[in-house]
């Protein structure tokens with residue numbers, strides 16, 4: 001399955017290599033740091049099945065203090081986390097049958113201005129999701145992955161510079 005038509009246009013974004021799953025988690029941690037000053041944000045995680053979206057979300061959540069298991073909310077579609085003063089909602093919309101179902105997920109108390117949204121398979125709610133603050137795309141390269149960052153130029157630049165330092 002390909003969802004490349006949903007990639008935000010930014011052909012110039014350089015790809016960041018992620019050699020293994022721990023590098024993908026580190027990218028998630030770098031994203032959390034890049035968004036540290038924002039009370040809320042909407043992050044789209046694009047990529048085919050198994051691309052590493054949940055792995056990146058795990059790194060993000062662990063960096064903010066989540067210490068339990070972080071799994072894709074495949075059946076509930078949303079999983080809220082309260083982490084200190086922050087609220088993060090991890091979403092996996094793969095099983096959303098219709099974009100309008102998005103309104104039934106119970107997100108009323110998680111305004112994206114005050115909540116960090118990590119959205120796997122945002123394509124499934126095209127037209128109803130708010131615009132992303134940052135959109136990441138994970139792609140397989142052999143057994144490894146690569147990451148491209150799109151969206152709000154300030155967030156994208158902060159994330160890229162953190163990743164270049166950390167990875």
Ligand SMILES: Nc1ncnc2c1ncn2[C@@H]1O[C@H](COP(=O)(O)OP(=O)(O)OP(=O)(O)O)[C@@H](O)[C@H]1O
Nearest residue numbers: 018019020021024049050051052053054055144145
């Ligand atoms: N950079 C990487 N190099 C190699 N393997 C990786 C890398 N990042 C993640 N993985 C591995 O890829 C597999 C799939 O990861 P993950 O579940 O995060 O994918 P996903 O994009 O969330 O998939 P889905 O669309 O099914 O939710 C896991 O075994 C994970 O450890």
Ligand SMILES: [Mg+2]
Nearest residue numbers: 053054072120
């Ligand atoms: Mg996943």
